Amino acid sequence: MTVETLSADSNAVETPEALVARIAADGRAAQRVLARMSDAQKAEALRAAAKALRADEAAILEANAKDIAAGEEKGLSGAMLDRLRLDAERLAGIADAVDQVASLPDPVGSVIEESSRPNGLRMSRVRIPIGLIGIIYESRPNVTADAAALCLRSGNAALLRGGSEAVHSNHAIRAAFAKGLEEAGIPAAAIQLVPTQDRAVVGAMLTAAGLIDMIVPRGGKSLVARVQSDARVPVLAHLDGINHTYIHSAADPKVAKEVAVNAKMRRTGICGAMETLLLDAQFPGSAEVVSALIEAGCELRGDARARSLDSRILSADEADWDTEYLDAIASVAIVDGLDAALDHIAAHSSGHTDVIITKDDEAAERFLAEVDSAIVMVNASSQFADGGEFGLGAEIGIATGRLHARGPVALEGLTTYKWQVRGTGQARP
Amino acid sequence: MTVETLSADSNAVETPEALVARIAADGRAAQRVLARMSDAQKAEALRAAAKALRADEAAILEANAKDIAAGEEKGLSGAMLDRLRLDAERLAGIADAVDQVASLPDPVGSVIEESSRPNGLRMSRVRIPIGLIGIIYESRPNVTADAAALCLRSGNAALLRGGSEAVHSNHAIRAAFAKGLEEAGIPAAAIQLVPTQDRAVVGAMLTAAGLIDMIVPRGGKSLVARVQSDARVPVLAHLDGINHTYIHSAADPKVAKEVAVNAKMRRTGICGAMETLLLDAQFPGSAEVVSALIEAGCELRGDARARSLDSRILSADEADWDTEYLDAIASVAIVDGLDAALDHIAAHSSGHTDVIITKDDEAAERFLAEVDSAIVMVNASSQFADGGEFGLGAEIGIATGRLHARGPVALEGLTTYKWQVRGTGQARP
Numbered sequence: 001m002t003v004e005t006l007s008a009d010s011n012a013v014e015t016p017e018a019l020v021a022r023i024a025a026d027g028r029a030a031q032r033v034l035a036r037m038s039d040a041q042k043a044e045a046l047r048a049a050a051k052a053l054r055a056d057e058a059a060i061l062e063a064n065a066k067d068i069a070a071g072e073e074k075g076l077s078g079a080m081l082d083r084l085r086l087d088a089e090r091l092a093g094i095a096d097a098v099d100q101v102a103s104l105p106d107p108v109g110s111v112i113e114e115s116s117r118p119n120g121l122r123m124s125r126v127r128i129p130i131g132l133i134g135i136i137y138e139s140r141p142n143v144t145a146d147a148a149a150l151c152l153r154s155g156n157a158a159l160l161r162g163g164s165e166a167v168h169s170n171h172a173i174r175a176a177f178a179k180g181l182e183e184a185g186i187p188a189a190a191i192q193l194v195p196t197q198d199r200a201v202v203g204a205m206l207t208a209a210g211l212i213d214m215i216v217p218r219g220g221k222s223l224v225a226r227v228q229s230d231a232r233v234p235v236l237a238h239l240d241g242i243n244h245t246y247i248h249s250a251a252d253p254k255v256a257k258e259v260a261v262n263a264k265m266r267r268t269g270i271c272g273a274m275e276t277l278l279l280d281a282q283f284p285g286s287a288e289v290v291s292a293l294i295e296a297g298c299e300l301r302g303d304a305r306a307r308s309l310d311s312r313i314l315s316a317d318e319a320d321w322d323t324e325y326l327d328a329i330a331s332v333a334i335v336d337g338l339d340a341a342l343d344h345i346a347a348h349s350s351g352h353t354d355v356i357i358t359k360d361d362e363a364a365e366r367f368l369a370e371v372d373s374a375i376v377m378v379n380a381s382s383q384f385a386d387g388g389e390f391g392l393g394a395e396i397g398i399a400t401g402r403l404h405a406r407g408p409v410a411l412e413g414l415t416t417y418k419w420q421v422r423g424t425g426q427a428r429p
Numbered sequence: 430m431t432v433e434t435l436s437a438d439s440n441a442v443e444t445p446e447a448l449v450a451r452i453a454a455d456g457r458a459a460q461r462v463l464a465r466m467s468d469a470q471k472a473e474a475l476r477a478a479a480k481a482l483r484a485d486e487a488a489i490l491e492a493n494a495k496d497i498a499a500g501e502e503k504g505l506s507g508a509m510l511d512r513l514r515l516d517a518e519r520l521a522g523i524a525d526a527v528d529q530v531a532s533l534p535d536p537v538g539s540v541i542e543e544s545s546r547p548n549g550l551r552m553s554r555v556r557i558p559i560g561l562i563g564i565i566y567e568s569r570p571n572v573t574a575d576a577a578a579l580c581l582r583s584g585n586a587a588l589l590r591g592g593s594e595a596v597h598s599n600h601a602i603r604a605a606f607a608k609g610l611e612e613a614g615i616p617a618a619a620i621q622l623v624p625t626q627d628r629a630v631v632g633a634m635l636t637a638a639g640l641i642d643m644i645v646p647r648g649g650k651s652l653v654a655r656v657q658s659d660a661r662v663p664v665l666a667h668l669d670g671i672n673h674t675y676i677h678s679a680a681d682p683k684v685a686k687e688v689a690v691n692a693k694m695r696r697t698g699i700c701g702a703m704e705t706l707l708l709d710a711q712f713p714g715s716a717e718v719v720s721a722l723i724e725a726g727c728e729l730r731g732d733a734r735a736r737s738l739d740s741r742i743l744s745a746d747e748a749d750w751d752t753e754y755l756d757a758i759a760s761v762a763i764v765d766g767l768d769a770a771l772d773h774i775a776a777h778s779s780g781h782t783d784v785i786i787t788k789d790d791e792a793a794e795r796f797l798a799e800v801d802s803a804i805v806m807v808n809a810s811s812q813f814a815d816g817g818e819f820g821l822g823a824e825i826g827i828a829t830g831r832l833h834a835r836g837p838v839a840l841e842g843l844t845t846y847k848w849q850v851r852g853t854g855q856a857r858p
Binding site for chain 2: 032035036115117121123128130131213214234252254255258259261262263266346364368369370372373374375376377378379380381383384389390391401402403404406407408416417418419420421422423424425426427428
């Protein structure tokens with residue numbers, strides 16, 4: 001099976017725009033059916049999809065083996081091959097995650113607010129699906145199932161465009177999903193995989209305003225930057241996680257040390273990892289925090305005052321304050337008080353997750369109010385920036401834009417609303 | 430005073446992009462001050478602005494007289510001159526509207542939801558201002574005050590770009606606003622008017638992603654279309670109001686007649702006006718509804734079956750089903766039942782406001798659920814599509830996009846949220 005034969009009409013000459021228009025129309029038609037489905041029907045479809053993922057284990061692992069072989073031939077890095085690789089345990093995890101999404105509450109149909117007007121009109125704002133969501137992602141095949149499950153649970157159709165490295169795995173996972181959908185009476189076109197790896201199709205998706213309602217990019221910075229720069233369709237994403245942990249003068253030294261080390265070192269490559277440590281000049285435990293980070297294996301790059309704390313701190317240059325290392329590296333600066341910390345964060349934060357460590361409630365509340373990031377935390381590790389940890393059950397991603405949804409985005413962020421007005425014959429005077 | 434002298438540094442060579450970057454930076458700095466203001470301070474600033482608008486009556490009417498004189502010289506239509514014209518009564522109305530916005534509840538700081546996690550973290554989602562809002566509008570000087578008031582009340586800075594016809598009026602209104610702001614200790618740059626009528630500045634505003642957080646166009650279809658097509662900044666708008674009123678077989682004949690006539694004829698030029706009447710083939714009172722519309726002065730353009738109801742109905746062509754007349758004209762079609770009405774609406778609605786007239790609750794609920802417009806109504810005139818009528822106190826506009834805010838948008842639609850997380854030293858396992 002070659003990729004080309006997966007296209008519905010691969011012999012026809014079809015421009016990328018025409019291809020996207022055709023599959024988007026199929027997706028939109030399927031979404032209108034999906035929008036009328038009950039909570040129970042959507043949950044049943046997801047459980048059927050999870051079952052099909054388990055039943056299709058052999059086919060999916062065989063498809064994945066092809067991707068791995070091709071990746072090895074192409075010389076993909078070990079880290080990339082690891083992200084790409086499926087085994088029985090990982091596939092079981094993917095199916096379990098689909099079951100978990102099935103058990104989340106359905107946001108569609110919930111009433112956000114209701115009111116009655118003096119003229120007797122009754123107004124309600126009711127949650128509805130957004131419509132057709134485009135997901136553009138890289139080499140992790142689990143995104144195919146995760147994104148499909150979240151879209152389906154919230155009544156949206158999905159147009160999935162995964163990385164070419166994972167093409168066989170993605171098609172096999174999508175095929176299992178299609179079985180689950182069909183068993184539940186939902187058109188398989190509700191969850192589509194773009195049938196070609198032609199890169200021009202990504203461009204056509206990004207400009208398909210009116211056909212695709214929202215794009216969610218999942219992947220590295222260059223992918224997100226390209227999507228944000230080229231899209232004419234609304235995008236839900238974050239570009240960087242340049243996250244600050246500010247140790248206030250009144251921080252508990254033990255909390256400061258534990259949280260700073262966790263925020264950087266628990267997993268260094270995730271978007272919620274700390275990238276810059278701000279130490280208040282009046283905080284007495286700074287040398288210990290620095291030492292704990294270095295001993296945990298973190299390279300620190302500091303300004304001159306920070307370097308005076310510990311000779312193992314390297315010299316930072318201006319670019320360090322705006323760098324997302326995604327590695328066992330952090331920048332460190334000494335700041336003179338809360339206002340200086342707020343200024344540094346306003347100048348350098350990417351608006352993802354910023355943290356203050358303090359026992360001073362007034363300082364904590366000022367930080368929470370004045371730092372303008374999607375997530376602001378007091379006395380907690382920025383690594384909690386995750387939909388699961390926030391109690392959302394899952395996440396399609398973390399958004400740092402200012403409109404629609406911010407921070408961890410899950411089912412509610414995949415819905416919008418309409419106004420329903422019930423009258424008894426009112427005409428406007 | 431010429432327009433050019435209104436620019437801060439009109440002698441310098443400054444590109445439109447540099448101009449927008451400079452004034453946007455001023456606006457963003459002022460917004461950070463505004464974001465820290467209390468509800469009472471913002472309300473006080475608005476009341477001071479309203480007072481200044483009344484105190485500056487002579488200067489504002491003099492400025493408006495210049496615009497009117499220039500407009501007459503340019504040969505503006507009577508309708509345009511009327512939209513442009515201010516008198517003591519209209520100006521008092523503008524000042525009163527600012528006072529009314531001052532009395533609306535401040536959405537900023539309200540907690541959307543709160544939860545505690547098993548690990549003790551407390552999560553809250555809190556409303557915050559969006560930031561800097563660009564308003565691009567045409568010749569109505571009242572928009573200057575209305576938009577400024579709504580932005581300010583919700584803690585946003587505004588960058589206003591009005592039509593060249595109203596330039597003197599807009600600057601005079603903005604000058605009065607600035608006095609009110611300064612009296613309340615808010616930097617005047619919170620409400621700025623673009624200091625040049627150079628059209629390239631509009632283009633620079635539309636592409637100022639990261640500097641301007643949202644654009645709201647207020648005006649005719651060509652303005653909105655240009656903004657939607659060129660903007661790289663999120664846009665809150667509606668392009669068309671192709672609104673349907675469907676008279677179901679079980680409609681009350683009296684309600685059908687009154688609501689249809691009101692929906693079209695109360696004011697024919699507003700975006701909530703009915704443009705297409707769908708008559709169910711089984712509704713017995715269709716001829717009377719048609720007759721009432723014609724006798725109210727409405728030109729009807731119908732399909733063949735509709736024309737058989739009344740010889741005064743003209744012949745519709747295909748374009749009529751997609752036309753927003755904004756005039757005493759409506760298209761009329763006969764449909765065979767609810768599903769046919771839903772299909773017609775799905776094919777032709779602009780997603781603004783669609784209405785069913787029926788006494789059948791099941792049909793009403795299906796219509797409310799399945800019509801995918803920002804506003805769906807039962808037994809009420811589409812002319813109620815207005816923020817004031819919805820109980821929002823005012824509106825910055827009506828949006829038909831799918832993300833962020835839909836339907837009438839007022840203060841809440843000018844806010845976003847952030848997540849605040851309060852911990853006691855939690856590290857993520």
